[in-house]
Amino acid sequence: MQRLIILRYSEIHLKGSNRGFFEKCLYDNTVKAIEDIKATVEKGGARYIVKDYDAKDEKKLISRLTKVFGYNWLSVALCVENDPDKILQAVNEIKISNCTFRVTTRRADKNFPISSNEFSAMVGEIVLKNNANLKVNLDNFDKELKVDIRENGYTFLYLDSIKCVGGMPTGCAGKAICLLSGGIDSPVAIYKIAKRGAKIYAVHFHSYPYTSERAKQKVVDLAKILSQYCGKMKLYCVSFTKVQEEIHKKCDPKLMITIMRRIMMRVTEKLAHRLKCKAIVTGESLGQVASQTMEGIMSSNSVVSMPVFRPLIGDDKNDIIDVAKQIGTFDTSILPYEDCCTVFLPRNPIIKPQLDYVAKQEQNLDIEQLVKDCLKNIEIIEINP
Ligand code: ATP
Ligand code: MG
Numbered sequence: 001m002q003r004l005i006i007l008r009y010s011e012i013h014l015k016g017s018n019r020g021f022f023e024k025c026l027y028d029n030t031v032k033a034i035e036d037i038k039a040t041v042e043k044g045g046a047r048y049i050v051k052d053y054d055a056k057d058e059k060k061l062i063s064r065l066t067k068v069f070g071y072n073w074l075s076v077a078l079c080v081e082n083d084p085d086k087i088l089q090a091v092n093e094i095k096i097s098n099c100t101f102r103v104t105t106r107r108a109d110k111n112f113p114i115s116s117n118e119f120s121a122m123v124g125e126i127v128l129k130n131n132a133n134l135k136v137n138l139d140n141f142d143k144e145l146k147v148d149i150r151e152n153g154y155t156f157l158y159l160d161s162i163k164c165v166g167g168m169p170t171g172c173a174g175k176a177i178c179l180l181s182g183g184i185d186s187p188v189a190i191y192k193i194a195k196r197g198a199k200i201y202a203v204h205f206h207s208y209p210y211t212s213e214r215a216k217q218k219v220v221d222l223a224k225i226l227s228q229y230c231g232k233m234k235l236y237c238v239s240f241t242k243v244q245e246e247i248h249k250k251c252d253p254k255l256m257i258t259i260m261r262r263i264m265m266r267v268t269e270k271l272a273h274r275l276k277c278k279a280i281v282t283g284e285s286l287g288q289v290a291s292q293t294m295e296g297i298m299s300s301n302s303v304v305s306m307p308v309f310r311p312l313i314g315d316d317k318n319d320i321i322d323v324a325k326q327i328g329t330f331d332t333s334i335l336p337y338e339d340c341c342t343v344f345l346p347r348n349p350i351i352k353p354q355l356d357y358v359a360k361q362e363q364n365l366d367i368e369q370l371v372k373d374c375l376k377n378i379e380i381i382e383i384n385p
Contacts, residue, residue, distance in 0.1 A: 001080045003092050004051035005061060006044075008154060010166045013046050018134055025169040025197075026070040032231055033064045034295040044152075045254035051079070062162065067229045068195050069167035069195050077148075082109050084119070087147065090158075091126045096159065098133040099142035107149045123147055132311035161291040165195065168232050172198030176309065177272045178281040179264065180204050180235070182218045182339050185283030185312055186328040187226055188320050192311035193281045194230040201275050202226075202233060202383075205240040207343045220381060225328050236265060239377040243370050244344055250364040253346045257291045258353045259362060261300040266367070267374045271303040280304065285312040285320065295352040302355060 005250045007030070023043070030041050030048055037060060039053035044295075045084045048071075053061060058076065065074055087195060103120040114122070128134055148156040169250065176198040178190045194200050204219045216237060224233045247259050268280050284292045301308055312320055324330035 001086075002036065002051065003055070003058065003076055004049055004077055004156075005058075005065065006075045006121050007050065007065060007068075007071045007156065007164070008073045008161075010070055010164075011168060013071060022172050024158060024167060025172040026068075029169050029171065029231060030065070034061055034342045037061060037064075038303040041252055044150075054187075064228075065166045066162060068169075069165055069197070069229065070169040071164040072166050073161040074164055075146075075158040075161050077156040080155050080157070082149055082153050082155050084112075084114055084122075087149075087157070090157055091123050092130060094127055094145060094157065094159065095128070095131065096134065096143050096145075097131050099273050100140065101118040101127070101143040101338045102136060102138045102141040103127070105146060105147040105149065108151045108212075109149050109153070112149050112332045117147075119147065120254065128223040141379065157259055164336075165229065168197035170194055170197060172200040173199075174279075175199045175201060175275065175277040176279045177201045177203055177268055177275060177277040179268060179283070180219060180223065180239035181283070182215060182222065182333065182335075182337060183283065184324050184330065185285060185288075185316075185320055187283075188323045188327070189281055189283035189311045189334060190226055191229060191323065191327050193309055194226070196334060198279070199225070199282075200230045200233050201236065201271075201277055203238060203271060205238050205264055205267075207241045207244055208239065210241065210244075211338050212235045215339065216221050218335050218337050219285060220331060220383070221332050222329055223383040224385065225332065227383045231242075231385070233383045235383050236380040237379040237381060240264075240374065242373060246365055246370060248344045251361045252357075254348060254350045255343055255345075255353060255358060255361050256350050258265045258296065258299055258358055259365075261291060261296075262303045262358070262362070263367065263370060263374075265300050265304050265308075266371050270307055270371060271376055271378075272306060273283040279307045279309050281309045281311065283312055284310045285315055285317070288317065289384055290349045290351045293351055295354075297354060299358055300352045302349050319381050 015022055037057050039050050042049050078090050080090045103124045105116040105120045107116045145159050178200055180186050180202040202223055206216050227233050243263050251259055
Protein backbone atom coordinates (compact mmCIF):
# COMPACT_ATOMS: atom_id res chain seq x y z
CA MET A 1 0.00 0.00 0.00
CA GLN A 2 1.31 3.47 -0.78
CA ARG A 3 0.05 7.04 -0.45
CA LEU A 4 -0.10 9.19 -3.54
CA ILE A 5 -1.64 12.42 -4.79
CA ILE A 6 -4.24 12.45 -7.58
CA LEU A 7 -4.50 15.71 -9.57
CA ARG A 8 -7.57 16.44 -11.67
CA TYR A 9 -7.41 18.77 -14.68
CA SER A 10 -9.54 21.84 -15.03
CA GLU A 11 -10.49 22.94 -18.54
CA ILE A 12 -8.03 20.79 -20.46
CA HIS A 13 -10.48 17.92 -20.76
CA LEU A 14 -12.60 20.16 -23.03
CA LYS A 15 -9.80 20.34 -25.59
CA GLY A 16 -9.94 18.34 -28.80
CA SER A 17 -7.10 17.11 -30.96
CA ASN A 18 -4.61 19.54 -29.40
CA ARG A 19 -5.18 18.23 -25.88
CA GLY A 20 -1.74 16.57 -25.91
CA PHE A 21 -0.07 19.98 -26.14
CA PHE A 22 -1.85 21.25 -23.01
CA GLU A 23 -1.18 18.00 -21.14
CA LYS A 24 2.52 18.18 -21.92
CA CYS A 25 2.61 21.80 -20.72
CA LEU A 26 0.82 20.85 -17.49
CA TYR A 27 3.13 17.87 -16.95
CA ASP A 28 6.26 20.00 -17.40
CA ASN A 29 4.93 22.68 -15.03
CA THR A 30 4.05 20.06 -12.42
CA VAL A 31 7.52 18.54 -12.55
CA LYS A 32 9.09 22.01 -12.30
CA ALA A 33 6.91 23.03 -9.34
CA ILE A 34 8.23 20.14 -7.24
CA GLU A 35 11.67 19.64 -8.79
CA ASP A 36 13.48 19.98 -5.46
CA ILE A 37 11.36 17.24 -3.78
CA LYS A 38 11.92 13.52 -4.42
CA ALA A 39 8.75 12.30 -6.19
CA THR A 40 7.58 11.00 -9.56
CA VAL A 41 4.80 12.38 -11.75
CA GLU A 42 2.84 10.13 -14.12
CA LYS A 43 -0.30 10.30 -16.20
CA GLY A 44 -3.26 8.17 -15.17
CA GLY A 45 -6.28 8.70 -17.42
CA ALA A 46 -7.43 12.32 -17.48
CA ARG A 47 -5.32 13.21 -14.45
CA TYR A 48 -1.80 13.16 -13.12
CA ILE A 49 -0.50 11.12 -10.19
CA VAL A 50 2.36 12.20 -7.91
CA LYS A 51 3.91 9.30 -6.02
CA ASP A 52 7.10 7.72 -4.61
CA TYR A 53 7.59 10.59 -2.15
CA ASP A 54 8.60 10.61 1.52
CA ALA A 55 5.69 11.02 3.95
CA LYS A 56 7.41 14.07 5.47
CA ASP A 57 7.14 15.89 2.13
CA GLU A 58 3.41 15.36 1.59
CA LYS A 59 2.30 18.72 3.04
CA LYS A 60 4.88 20.63 1.02
CA LEU A 61 3.83 18.79 -2.15
CA ILE A 62 0.17 19.66 -1.56
CA SER A 63 0.99 23.30 -0.93
CA ARG A 64 2.97 23.49 -4.21
CA LEU A 65 0.57 21.46 -6.35
CA THR A 66 -2.57 23.38 -5.36
CA LYS A 67 -0.88 26.44 -6.92
CA VAL A 68 -0.13 24.88 -10.32
CA PHE A 69 -2.47 26.41 -12.92
CA GLY A 70 -4.43 23.70 -14.75
CA TYR A 71 -5.73 21.61 -11.84
CA ASN A 72 -9.12 21.96 -10.20
CA TRP A 73 -8.84 19.44 -7.37
CA LEU A 74 -6.37 17.10 -5.75
CA SER A 75 -6.85 14.16 -3.39
CA VAL A 76 -4.47 12.17 -1.25
CA ALA A 77 -5.22 8.49 -1.89
CA LEU A 78 -4.18 5.07 -0.64
CA CYS A 79 -3.17 2.79 -3.48
CA VAL A 80 -3.40 -1.04 -3.32
CA GLU A 81 -3.67 -3.92 -5.78
CA ASN A 82 -7.14 -4.87 -7.09
CA ASP A 83 -7.54 -7.62 -4.52
CA PRO A 84 -10.66 -7.46 -2.30
CA ASP A 85 -8.80 -8.55 0.85
CA LYS A 86 -6.00 -6.05 0.32
CA ILE A 87 -8.48 -3.23 -0.33
CA LEU A 88 -10.54 -4.08 2.76
CA GLN A 89 -7.32 -4.22 4.79
CA ALA A 90 -6.46 -0.70 3.56
CA VAL A 91 -9.93 0.57 4.54
CA ASN A 92 -8.80 0.14 8.16
CA GLU A 93 -6.55 3.17 7.63
CA ILE A 94 -9.52 5.45 6.87
CA LYS A 95 -10.23 7.84 9.76
CA ILE A 96 -13.47 9.84 9.83
CA SER A 97 -15.88 10.63 12.64
CA ASN A 98 -18.96 12.64 13.62
CA CYS A 99 -20.52 12.89 10.18
CA THR A 100 -22.71 11.25 7.58
CA PHE A 101 -20.92 9.43 4.80
CA ARG A 102 -21.30 7.19 1.79
CA VAL A 103 -19.01 4.85 -0.09
CA THR A 104 -18.92 5.02 -3.88
CA THR A 105 -17.19 2.21 -5.76
CA ARG A 106 -16.26 2.60 -9.40
CA ARG A 107 -15.28 -0.70 -10.96
CA ALA A 108 -13.43 -0.04 -14.22
CA ASP A 109 -11.69 -3.43 -13.82
CA LYS A 110 -14.52 -5.75 -14.88
CA ASN A 111 -12.56 -8.80 -13.67
CA PHE A 112 -12.94 -7.62 -10.09
CA PRO A 113 -15.07 -10.40 -8.53
CA ILE A 114 -17.55 -8.30 -6.48
CA SER A 115 -20.16 -5.85 -7.82
CA SER A 116 -19.77 -2.14 -7.06
CA ASN A 117 -22.79 -1.87 -4.74
CA GLU A 118 -21.92 -5.00 -2.86
CA PHE A 119 -18.33 -3.88 -2.39
CA SER A 120 -19.40 -0.40 -1.23
CA ALA A 121 -21.49 -2.08 1.47
CA MET A 122 -18.53 -4.22 2.60
CA VAL A 123 -16.26 -1.17 2.76
CA GLY A 124 -18.92 0.87 4.60
CA GLU A 125 -19.27 -1.81 7.26
CA ILE A 126 -15.54 -1.66 8.09
CA VAL A 127 -15.56 2.15 8.22
CA LEU A 128 -18.56 2.07 10.60
CA LYS A 129 -16.91 -0.47 12.86
CA ASN A 130 -13.62 1.45 13.13
CA ASN A 131 -14.89 5.01 13.63
CA ALA A 132 -17.20 6.75 16.10
CA ASN A 133 -20.45 8.66 15.46
CA LEU A 134 -20.90 7.85 11.80
CA LYS A 135 -24.10 7.42 9.86
CA VAL A 136 -24.50 6.22 6.30
CA ASN A 137 -26.56 8.53 4.12
CA LEU A 138 -26.39 7.87 0.40
CA ASP A 139 -28.05 11.12 -0.71
CA ASN A 140 -27.17 13.65 1.91
CA PHE A 141 -23.62 12.99 3.07
CA ASP A 142 -20.81 15.08 4.56
CA LYS A 143 -18.03 12.80 3.33
CA GLU A 144 -17.72 10.45 0.41
CA LEU A 145 -15.20 7.62 0.40
CA LYS A 146 -14.31 6.80 -3.17
CA VAL A 147 -13.07 3.35 -4.12
CA ASP A 148 -11.70 3.57 -7.63
CA ILE A 149 -10.88 0.06 -8.94
CA ARG A 150 -8.90 0.74 -12.08
CA GLU A 151 -8.18 -1.25 -15.19
CA ASN A 152 -4.42 -1.12 -14.65
CA GLY A 153 -4.63 -3.42 -11.62
CA TYR A 154 -4.53 -0.76 -8.87
CA THR A 155 -7.25 0.70 -6.64
CA PHE A 156 -7.34 4.23 -5.22
CA LEU A 157 -9.12 4.93 -1.94
CA TYR A 158 -9.70 8.58 -1.07
CA LEU A 159 -11.92 10.79 0.98
CA ASP A 160 -11.33 14.49 0.56
CA SER A 161 -10.68 16.74 -2.36
CA ILE A 162 -8.62 19.88 -1.91
CA LYS A 163 -9.39 22.85 -4.18
CA CYS A 164 -6.59 23.88 -6.55
CA VAL A 165 -6.26 27.18 -8.41
CA GLY A 166 -7.77 26.02 -11.73
CA GLY A 167 -6.99 27.87 -14.97
CA MET A 168 -4.81 26.78 -17.87
CA PRO A 169 -1.16 25.65 -17.67
CA THR A 170 1.27 28.57 -17.59
CA GLY A 171 2.98 28.95 -20.95
CA CYS A 172 0.29 27.33 -23.12
CA ALA A 173 -1.08 30.73 -24.19
CA GLY A 174 2.24 32.36 -25.14
CA LYS A 175 4.19 35.14 -23.43
CA ALA A 176 2.94 38.42 -21.98
CA ILE A 177 4.81 41.36 -20.49
CA CYS A 178 3.19 42.82 -17.37
CA LEU A 179 3.63 46.22 -15.77
CA LEU A 180 4.23 45.46 -12.11
CA SER A 181 4.05 48.35 -9.64
CA GLY A 182 4.22 47.91 -5.89
CA GLY A 183 0.45 48.38 -5.55
CA ILE A 184 -2.43 46.03 -4.91
CA ASP A 185 -3.78 45.77 -8.43
CA SER A 186 -0.99 44.82 -10.81
CA PRO A 187 0.02 41.62 -8.92
CA VAL A 188 -3.62 40.49 -9.12
CA ALA A 189 -3.71 41.32 -12.85
CA ILE A 190 -0.57 39.22 -13.38
CA TYR A 191 -2.07 36.34 -11.42
CA LYS A 192 -5.23 36.43 -13.51
CA ILE A 193 -3.47 36.49 -16.86
CA ALA A 194 -0.98 33.77 -15.82
CA LYS A 195 -3.99 31.72 -14.76
CA ARG A 196 -5.19 31.79 -18.36
CA GLY A 197 -1.92 30.25 -19.51
CA ALA A 198 0.38 33.21 -20.22
CA LYS A 199 4.08 32.97 -19.41
CA ILE A 200 4.91 36.16 -17.55
CA TYR A 201 7.67 38.71 -17.92
CA ALA A 202 7.40 41.57 -15.44
CA VAL A 203 8.59 45.14 -15.88
CA HIS A 204 8.90 47.69 -13.11
CA PHE A 205 9.74 51.38 -13.41
CA HIS A 206 11.55 52.99 -10.48
CA SER A 207 12.83 56.49 -9.82
CA TYR A 208 15.87 55.83 -7.71
CA PRO A 209 17.03 57.89 -5.74
CA TYR A 210 13.55 59.51 -5.41
CA THR A 211 12.25 56.02 -4.69
CA SER A 212 14.14 53.80 -2.26
CA GLU A 213 15.89 50.45 -2.48
CA ARG A 214 13.14 49.09 -0.21
CA ALA A 215 10.46 50.12 -2.71
CA LYS A 216 12.26 48.03 -5.33
CA GLN A 217 12.68 45.12 -2.90
CA LYS A 218 8.92 45.23 -2.31
CA VAL A 219 8.34 44.63 -6.03
CA VAL A 220 10.89 41.79 -6.03
CA ASP A 221 9.00 40.25 -3.08
CA LEU A 222 5.68 40.56 -4.93
CA ALA A 223 7.19 38.88 -8.00
CA LYS A 224 8.48 36.09 -5.75
CA ILE A 225 5.00 35.45 -4.36
CA LEU A 226 3.57 35.43 -7.90
CA SER A 227 6.23 32.97 -9.05
CA GLN A 228 4.77 30.36 -6.68
CA TYR A 229 1.93 30.24 -9.21
CA CYS A 230 3.54 31.38 -12.47
CA GLY A 231 6.88 29.62 -12.06
CA LYS A 232 10.28 31.27 -12.51
CA MET A 233 10.12 34.68 -14.12
CA LYS A 234 12.30 37.59 -15.10
CA LEU A 235 11.74 41.03 -13.63
CA TYR A 236 12.99 43.97 -15.71
CA CYS A 237 13.69 46.98 -13.50
CA VAL A 238 13.84 50.15 -15.58
CA SER A 239 15.23 53.44 -14.32
CA PHE A 240 12.59 56.10 -14.95
CA THR A 241 14.21 58.99 -13.09
CA LYS A 242 15.43 60.90 -16.14
CA VAL A 243 12.04 60.59 -17.85
CA GLN A 244 10.22 61.99 -14.85
CA GLU A 245 12.67 64.87 -14.42
CA GLU A 246 12.30 65.78 -18.08
CA ILE A 247 8.49 65.71 -18.01
CA HIS A 248 8.53 67.71 -14.79
CA LYS A 249 10.78 70.34 -16.36
CA LYS A 250 9.21 70.61 -19.80
CA CYS A 251 5.52 69.62 -19.81
CA ASP A 252 2.22 70.76 -18.33
CA PRO A 253 2.33 69.39 -14.76
CA LYS A 254 -1.27 68.29 -15.07
CA LEU A 255 -0.17 65.76 -17.72
CA MET A 256 2.63 64.25 -15.59
CA ILE A 257 0.91 60.89 -15.09
CA THR A 258 -0.54 60.75 -18.61
CA ILE A 259 2.82 61.25 -20.30
CA MET A 260 4.59 58.96 -17.84
CA ARG A 261 2.14 56.17 -18.68
CA ARG A 262 2.62 56.69 -22.40
CA ILE A 263 6.40 56.47 -22.09
CA MET A 264 6.09 53.37 -19.87
CA MET A 265 3.96 51.79 -22.58
CA ARG A 266 6.42 52.65 -25.34
CA VAL A 267 9.35 51.19 -23.37
CA THR A 268 7.32 48.10 -22.51
CA GLU A 269 6.33 47.50 -26.12
CA LYS A 270 9.98 47.68 -27.23
CA LEU A 271 10.90 45.19 -24.50
CA ALA A 272 7.98 42.98 -25.55
CA HIS A 273 9.35 42.76 -29.08
CA ARG A 274 12.76 41.81 -27.71
CA LEU A 275 11.27 39.06 -25.56
CA LYS A 276 8.76 37.87 -28.17
CA CYS A 277 5.80 38.74 -25.94
CA LYS A 278 2.52 39.18 -27.76
CA ALA A 279 0.61 41.30 -25.25
CA ILE A 280 1.05 43.94 -22.56
CA VAL A 281 -0.79 43.56 -19.23
CA THR A 282 -1.67 46.29 -16.72
CA GLY A 283 -3.60 46.42 -13.45
CA GLU A 284 -5.98 49.19 -14.51
CA SER A 285 -9.64 49.15 -13.51
CA LEU A 286 -12.11 51.50 -15.15
CA GLY A 287 -12.60 54.71 -13.22
CA GLN A 288 -10.54 53.62 -10.21
CA VAL A 289 -8.25 56.67 -10.29
CA ALA A 290 -7.88 59.78 -12.41
CA SER A 291 -5.62 58.10 -14.99
CA GLN A 292 -7.97 55.17 -15.52
CA THR A 293 -10.80 56.96 -17.28
CA MET A 294 -11.64 55.86 -20.84
CA GLU A 295 -9.76 58.91 -22.12
CA GLY A 296 -6.74 58.07 -19.94
CA ILE A 297 -6.74 54.49 -21.16
CA MET A 298 -7.12 55.60 -24.77
CA SER A 299 -4.16 57.94 -24.39
CA SER A 300 -1.86 55.16 -23.17
CA ASN A 301 -3.22 52.65 -25.71
CA SER A 302 -2.66 54.96 -28.63
CA VAL A 303 1.14 54.85 -28.41
CA VAL A 304 1.42 51.07 -28.82
CA SER A 305 0.18 48.71 -31.49
CA MET A 306 0.13 45.44 -29.59
CA PRO A 307 -2.88 44.19 -27.56
CA VAL A 308 -3.08 45.58 -24.02
CA PHE A 309 -4.86 43.26 -21.58
CA ARG A 310 -6.45 44.73 -18.47
CA PRO A 311 -7.81 41.74 -16.58
CA LEU A 312 -9.17 43.95 -13.76
CA ILE A 313 -10.98 46.45 -15.96
CA GLY A 314 -14.43 45.56 -14.62
CA ASP A 315 -13.47 44.61 -11.07
CA ASP A 316 -14.31 46.53 -7.89
CA LYS A 317 -11.43 47.39 -5.56
CA ASN A 318 -12.89 45.17 -2.83
CA ASP A 319 -12.95 42.17 -5.15
CA ILE A 320 -9.36 42.85 -6.21
CA ILE A 321 -8.35 43.05 -2.53
CA ASP A 322 -10.05 39.70 -1.85
CA VAL A 323 -7.98 38.03 -4.58
CA ALA A 324 -4.79 39.78 -3.36
CA LYS A 325 -5.42 38.35 0.12
CA GLN A 326 -6.18 34.91 -1.23
CA ILE A 327 -3.00 34.70 -3.34
CA GLY A 328 -0.84 36.23 -0.61
CA THR A 329 0.26 39.53 -2.19
CA PHE A 330 -1.90 41.92 -0.15
CA ASP A 331 0.29 42.29 2.96
CA THR A 332 3.32 43.13 0.82
CA SER A 333 1.37 45.47 -1.47
CA ILE A 334 0.24 47.66 1.42
CA LEU A 335 3.76 48.26 2.78
CA PRO A 336 4.13 52.05 2.70
CA TYR A 337 7.07 52.49 0.28
CA GLU A 338 6.69 55.14 -2.39
CA ASP A 339 6.12 54.25 -6.05
CA CYS A 340 7.58 56.28 -8.92
CA CYS A 341 4.06 57.56 -9.66
CA THR A 342 4.00 59.36 -6.31
CA VAL A 343 7.11 61.36 -7.22
CA PHE A 344 6.32 64.77 -8.79
CA LEU A 345 2.62 63.95 -8.49
CA PRO A 346 0.50 66.90 -9.69
CA ARG A 347 -2.22 68.33 -7.44
CA ASN A 348 -4.84 68.29 -10.19
CA PRO A 349 -4.12 65.73 -12.87
CA ILE A 350 -6.13 65.97 -16.08
CA ILE A 351 -8.83 63.34 -15.85
CA LYS A 352 -9.82 63.33 -19.52
CA PRO A 353 -6.65 64.05 -21.49
CA GLN A 354 -7.17 65.22 -25.09
CA LEU A 355 -4.83 63.37 -27.44
CA ASP A 356 -3.90 66.48 -29.48
CA TYR A 357 -2.86 68.39 -26.40
CA VAL A 358 -0.89 65.44 -25.01
CA ALA A 359 0.94 64.97 -28.31
CA LYS A 360 1.74 68.69 -28.41
CA GLN A 361 3.17 68.63 -24.89
CA GLU A 362 5.24 65.57 -25.77
CA GLN A 363 6.91 67.59 -28.52
CA ASN A 364 8.82 69.31 -25.70
CA LEU A 365 10.59 65.98 -25.07
CA ASP A 366 12.97 63.82 -27.08
CA ILE A 367 10.77 60.76 -26.60
CA GLU A 368 12.79 58.47 -28.83
CA GLN A 369 15.99 59.21 -26.90
CA LEU A 370 14.26 58.86 -23.52
CA VAL A 371 12.90 55.43 -24.51
CA LYS A 372 16.34 54.37 -25.76
CA ASP A 373 17.94 55.48 -22.48
CA CYS A 374 15.35 53.51 -20.49
CA LEU A 375 16.11 50.40 -22.50
CA LYS A 376 19.82 50.83 -21.84
CA ASN A 377 19.26 51.14 -18.11
CA ILE A 378 17.61 47.85 -17.25
CA GLU A 379 18.48 45.56 -14.38
CA ILE A 380 17.23 42.02 -14.96
CA ILE A 381 16.37 40.08 -11.80
CA GLU A 382 15.74 36.32 -11.92
CA ILE A 383 12.78 35.48 -9.71
CA ASN A 384 12.47 31.99 -8.21
CA PRO A 385 9.55 30.82 -6.07
P1 ATP B 1 -1.41 49.24 -8.82
O1 ATP B 1 -2.09 48.88 -7.54
O2 ATP B 1 -1.22 48.06 -9.72
O3 ATP B 1 -0.17 50.06 -8.59
P2 ATP B 1 -2.98 51.58 -9.15
O4 ATP B 1 -4.40 51.47 -8.83
O5 ATP B 1 -2.05 52.20 -8.16
O6 ATP B 1 -2.43 50.14 -9.60
P3 ATP B 1 -1.88 53.24 -11.18
O7 ATP B 1 -0.81 53.71 -10.25
O8 ATP B 1 -2.67 54.22 -11.96
O9 ATP B 1 -2.94 52.34 -10.51
O10 ATP B 1 -1.21 52.24 -12.21
C1 ATP B 1 -1.96 51.60 -13.21
C2 ATP B 1 -1.15 50.47 -13.77
O11 ATP B 1 0.05 50.95 -14.39
C3 ATP B 1 -0.66 49.51 -12.71
O12 ATP B 1 -1.63 48.54 -12.39
C4 ATP B 1 0.55 48.90 -13.35
O13 ATP B 1 0.18 47.87 -14.26
C5 ATP B 1 1.12 50.09 -14.12
N1 ATP B 1 2.13 50.79 -13.31
C6 ATP B 1 1.97 51.85 -12.52
N2 ATP B 1 3.13 52.21 -11.93
C7 ATP B 1 4.06 51.35 -12.37
C8 ATP B 1 5.46 51.17 -12.13
N3 ATP B 1 6.13 51.96 -11.31
N4 ATP B 1 6.10 50.15 -12.76
C9 ATP B 1 5.41 49.33 -13.59
N5 ATP B 1 4.11 49.44 -13.84
C10 ATP B 1 3.43 50.43 -13.24
MG1 MG C 1 0.05 52.17 -8.40
